[in-house]
Amino acid sequence: MKLASLNADGVYIIGRLEFGERNCGLCIINWLMCILEVQDVEKSYKTAAGFTPALAGVSFGVKQGEFVAIYGKSGAGKSTLINLISGIDCPDSGQIIFNGVSINRLSEDERSRWRGKNLGVVFQFFQLLPTLNLIENITIAMDLSDALPLSEHRGRAYQLLEQVGIADHALKPPSKISGGQQQRVAIARALANDPPMIAADEPTGNLDSKTRDGIMEIFSSLAKSGKTILVVTHDKEIASWADRVVYLKDGRITEFQEE
């Protein structure tokens, strides 16, 4: 049986899974190193006008430690895609496999548990809990997923705040720090349980350019340290920080660009 085949663009595919490789051997290696497989995923939303397709058969894979940007214009389906990958939403058809686990077959609670251990989520609007201080915004993730002993929670949270450069504000509530600082806390929270992958939806969409670069530097260094980073953006400059960019248009992957 033939494992890899060439598509019309001269890119090797395994099944319908593309890694943007024009080299068959590298394509097979990528597949073997793959942490995330998005297989033929379709999603549409019901509106007053009927069903509107958001994703129409999207397939791609992400290697462990890879920094991937999902790039597209507004309405391209990128946020839908990252929501499906992070288990926040479910596809109508197709599969999302993370480390061999088909996450769309998990229940809502199982997906929460899975996220707690495997995936840190960073939202565009930070989504910190307003009544908790910064440390507690991080320890809540540890507490809920029970990944670490209780006695280590605060120490690790402080360490993560140091890592994102905001430890001085540890005891402040989110409302007392800037947007950029809040996003740093959100990243620290995403790292709370030391997940292998971080998924960020327009993480800098609400920030100025200087703050934006600071955030992207964090993602970049995380990728270098072995974390798999998936960032959704409509900003080419942001996409340029990634190892690989997946271009989305009208719910389909249109082309690949290698760095």
Next chain:
Amino acid sequence: MTELRTRWIKILKDIWQNKSRSALVILSIAVGIAAVGMINAAKLIVERDLYRAYQAGSPASLEIYVSPFDKELAGAVESMREVEKAEPRRAVDALIYRRSKEKWEDITLVAVPNLNAVEVSKFVLVKGSTNATTRSILLERQSAEAMGVGVGDKVVIRMPDDRQYTLQVAGIVHDVYIQPFNLMNEATGYVRMETLQWMGEVPYYNKLNLVVAQKPYDRAHVLEVGHTVRDRVIEPAGFQVFRVQIPGVGSDPGQHWAHNQIQGFLLILQIMGVMAILLSAGLIVNTISAVLMQQIRQIGILRAVGGVRVQLILMYLVYVLILSVVALLLALPLGWLGAWGISSLAARFLNFDITEMLLPSRVILWQVALGLFMPALVALYPILEGTRISVYNAVYQSGIGTEHKEDGVRRLLMKLKGVSPPVLLSLRNTFRRKSRLVFTLVTLTLAGAMFISVFSTRASLTQQIQDIGRYFTFDVALSVPGGTGKLTAVREALRVPGVEVAEGWANANGVILHDDGGESKAIEVVGIPYDAITIDPVLLAGRWLQKGDAQYIVVNDDLLESESGLSVGSHVRLKVGDVERWYTVVGIASKHLSGPRVYMSIQEFWRLTGRHNQVDVIRVRASAARNSDVITQNAIAAALEERYKNAGLSSLKSTTRNAIFADFTQVFDIILIVLVIMAVVLSIVGGLGLSGVMGLNVLERTREIGVLRAIGASNASIFKLVIVEGVTVALMSWASGAVLSVPSGLALAAAVIHAVLRADLNFRYSYVGLAIWLAIVVLIGIFSSLAPARSAARLTVREVLEYE
């Protein structure tokens, strides 16, 4: 020290940082729990202290009123095996001078064989000594307090023959078996038979207090023993039995004289308590729904970072539990305070002592169980619903007012013409969340129905009193002890300046003889002029007495309770003394607090009793057309008393129509005040509920409000949008409350009237109550919407965008 988990820190911070919302939940729980504590503790305290004190003094199972007798008769009765104890008593009506008010008050002087060893319905010495001499008296403690006298002080007693005697107070006693001064305005004093003799009375007893040996609480058995005693001992000994009765107002043997009334009142309070709990539960559901609605996004975030549903359910249950504990800490003393208030009121009117004002442990356990489990149980539904939401919807869809399917109400609203778009939007908003609308409506409807019901109860009571008042259409009535000639009595009354009408009435005790040889219980036979205007009876059937009605009688509804076979046209054999005569019933009059009665023309009364031309009561009026005012009544009363005293006819105190109803009203008002307080609590709870719902609606439609602001809606129009919605809900609740208040008013009025008057209901709906509630509910609608309206008006477009 063990570190606290962040989830619990979050819960504590949520509680602390949303103080007003937390206070609302605490208040919602506390109101219901405090009401339960207050009512149940008061019930237990009354039952414990009043009923126990009542039982402790060997209460009489039966009272037999007999023609004058001596101690030996009591001894003969006591020797019967059916009787455990038989104690004779003599009661004489007299007057006591109240120095503080410079007026004479009624007093019943009771003589017993030995004041140091009363055996039946025992009083308890409070102060001084029971060793009364011939010229001393023991006063019941409420009477002593009202007269302002203590041990060693002197009181002046005026006997029916108008002679005055000064007695020294030897002791103050507490008698739980008599109707107390605070309730009846009639004092009670205890004297030796020698004292009565010294005061000009014959040394005989006129009443036997009996404790039945077997089954002392079996009503039928006790009455049977009474009849046996009468037939086997008293009547064969040559004495006449006037009445055999169980003490109290419709009570069973061994029960406190006001047992049924107390139970009726407590039942009403318990119904109110259950309603308070139901409303409290509803309010908790509402507020917790609001909390969850507000935290939907947080729920989404918690799930996004690894939280599972059961963890969130637990978090919110702990949230409710913490608030419940605080509410309980508040409710326990509040309940205690309420119980203290009600028990003290009861103690003051029913003349008993509260031995211990601690909340009974059973009540505390009830409150703790209810306080901890009820909120968690009712909050479970909104918590389960709130945490069911998917992460996607929680994070990305909250804050959007969902459009619902078109329905009849919405289609109707769409057709409304001439209504401004913002008002139309408010009206449509009202019907968006039907389950929430229904909840708010239920809360406010219940409060409204209760409020109007209380007013209807008041109106019905007033109507009932007015109906009863038709049997007392005199200005002043004065008893003539021993009777006197009719012509003399009427002539002397008409000589009182201002008196235009004077009627002489006579009364006697009798029985109806049954075909099987048995007889009815004692009934009062009243002889009146056929054209009497000091009575205006409410006839349930048939007609009133007419001129020439020799063999015709009118009976009252009370008589029909025991003689159920009687109706208009029935023939009855009436026995008074030794005389028996047949009569035809021509009319049935309503109940009027008199007990079983038969009315007949005074001429027929004279024929039946043989007391020719004698009358026992003189009833006068200043005008034939109408009753006079209070001042005139009092003036005539004083003049009539003076006139009769000077004529040697009577030196008793007269009764004015106003005085009779003033006493009634006082008792009713106490009950109504308690009911109004409960209705006010319910309306506060209803208002809180509406406020919570309005807050929830505003929260849910944050984005919509932002859109309105973005297209130019002013603060005032956003404000109006919310207020109109609140007032619409309030008005709808008013309409449904008005409908519900008819059956609930009927039930409450019937319960109160039955408890207080032992009478059937003559319901009167209170339109005044309906109008007052309309004003209140509109104010509730406005005030409940103010805070949510302010928050809505404060929302900026930027905040709304951030909300997304």
